[in-house]
Amino acid sequence: MLYLMRHGAPAIEGRLLGRTDDPVTESGIAACVARARGLTFARILSSDLIRARDCAAAIAAPLGLSPTSDPSWRELDFGDWDGLPPAAVDQAALLRFYDDPDAAPPPQGERWSILQTRVAQALATMAPVPTLVVTHGGAIRAALAELCGFDQRQLWAFHLPYAALVSLRIWPGEARTVQIVGVST
Numbered sequence: 001m002l003y004l005m006r007h008g009a010p011a012i013e014g015r016l017l018g019r020t021d022d023p024v025t026e027s028g029i030a031a032c033v034a035r036a037r038g039l040t041f042a043r044i045l046s047s048d049l050i051r052a053r054d055c056a057a058a059i060a061a062p063l064g065l066s067p068t069s070d071p072s073w074r075e076l077d078f079g080d081w082d083g084l085p086p087a088a089v090d091q092a093a094l095l096r097f098y099d100d101p102d103a104a105p106p107p108q109g110e111r112w113s114i115l116q117t118r119v120a121q122a123l124a125t126m127a128p129v130p131t132l133v134v135t136h137g138g139a140i141r142a143a144l145a146e147l148c149g150f151d152q153r154q155l156w157a158f159h160l161p162y163a164a165l166v167s168l169r170i171w172p173g174e175a176r177t178v179q180i181v182g183v184s185t
Contacts, residue, residue, distance in 0.1 A: 001181070002147075002168045003039055003132040004140045007052040008032045009162040014085050017051075018078035018109070018138075024051040029058045031163035032134065035184060039132060039165075045122075046134040047073040056134040067134075072122035075136035076101070079109025100152070112152070116142040123147065128172055140166060147178045161185050 008028020010017060032055040046056035048069040056067035081089050089106075096104035101112035119142040133143075141155040147168060160166075167181040 001041065001130045002126075002170055003036075003041060003130075004143055004166040004168070005032060005035060005055070005132060005134045006137050006140060006160050006162055006164045007047070007049075007055045007134055010051050015083055016078040016081045016086060016089070016106075018075045018082045019049075020083040021049050022051055022083075024054050028162055029055050033058050035163045035165050036132065041130040041132040043127065043129055043131045044068070044134070045070055045073065045126075045131060047071070047075070047136060047139065049074060049136075052134045052136065056132075059132065059134070070122060072118045073133060073135040073139050074118075076112065076115045076138040077106075077110035079106040081106040081109065098156070112142075115139065116145055119143050120146040128170075137164075140164075147176075148180065158183070159185055 008024045008031050010022040010024055010028065012022055036059045044056050044060045044065050044067040046052040046067050046069050048071045053069050060067045086094060093104070097106060105111045115138055119139050123143060123146055137160045140160055141158060144150050144158065144166070145155055147170065165184040169179045169181050171177040
């Protein structure tokens with residue numbers, strides 16, 4: 001099993017938080033801990049950003065696990081938009097980004113294909129053991145694109161609020177099969 005969990009609510013919500021290392025709230029951590037209750041996993045990974053790392057550490061501690069942070073699981077870098085509320089961004093540029101984040105990335109930001117490539121590499125190097133990854137909405141969507149073949153429009157259809165959990169069963173091999181077992185929001 002592979003569990004992909006979005007980190008808890010950050011201290012400042014309503015912003016485009018990519019590389020901005022904003023802390024998570026106590027209630028955000030508690031929401032992730034509650035969401036993880038009952039899951040069975042042998043390993044926990046997280047983005048290296050504090051809002052994901054702190055949630056992973058809180059989930060791992062009572063289980064005696066040591067989470068591993070990996071920058072491959074970071075959110076998309078929003079460049080010049082990073083840390084801004086969407087209303088403060090040129091709306092035409094933001095719409096072009098949402099329509100095609102690879103062709104119209106944020107100024108000085110990351111293209112969608114770069115995010116997808118680094119998440120795909122992280123997935124390819126994962127040991128085949130039940131794993132929980134505490135990460136970001138963009139990285140979860142990139143993983144779903146890689147594992148399930150969803151296109152961009154399909155990915156935006158996934159509602160992934162803070163502490164959301166996507167559960168996947170993966171059968172490895174040449175003809176890898178992936179089953180979405182559940183999405184908890």
